[in-house]
Amino acid sequence: MGSTVTYVFQRNASAREQLFVSQQQLRADRMAVYSDFAGALTEFRRGQQDRWHRRDEDPDGSTYPAARTEAHRLRGVALHALFRVQLIAGARPLIEIAQEAYALTSDLHKAADKTELSAYGARAREVLERFVELASVDVQ
Template sequence: METAAIAVIGTLLGSVITHLFQRRTTEREAALNRAEQLRQERISAYSAFASALVDFRRGQNDRWHRAREAPGSTVAEGARIDSYRLRSSAHQALIRVQLVCDDREALELATAAFEVTNCMHEAPDEEDRSRRSEQARETLSEFIGAAAPGVR
């Protein structure tokens, strides 16, 4: 009788230990899957933001040049309207970055890159426009540098 009781207790103990190990393994796998999903979402959001900001910067440069070449013309007005569309796309991409990024420095750089790009068309002369354009490019590069370690 004693042997049977020991066998039952041993079987139950083995089942409980197996269950605990399986649960811990399942939880670990779920955490790894969540981390990988977030990593992929960050890569997607950061890439979309960089792409949208590059397009917005180009649009802002175009807007500035068209306004200087032919103020009030249909071409200048079209460039202005296009810059609004590009700003909207860049802002949407920035919001997505804000939703998935937990790095304060990267978030500040993303916001700064957007703001610098947004003000490019206000440059009073070619030298300032060029400086602003370069500053926008550099700030975007700094964002990428700050965000990259979080997706590696």
């Protein structure tokens, strides 16, 4: 009888330990994915703004095509990071705000003037900050 009770307690303790370890791993994975997304989107926003400025300065110059190419590369990096968020996020609102932040950043280069570019950039940054706030709750 004593060995059966000991076995049951050990099995329960082992199950709790396995659950704790998997929860900690998921938390660490989410932190990495969310952080990577925020970093990728920040770089993408910078690339989009650079693209806009190079086009505004000289659309036929040699710097604009390079800036456009770099912005496209950064878009791919950000999209990959968004996919990772979609795969690991624990809440649908978190995915939706990540998608909104990506979409706003994608449209930055379409601004008509510097004022609009600044407004678009600020809006994209605000939405990304909301993403980070929601993500911090998801990793608690």
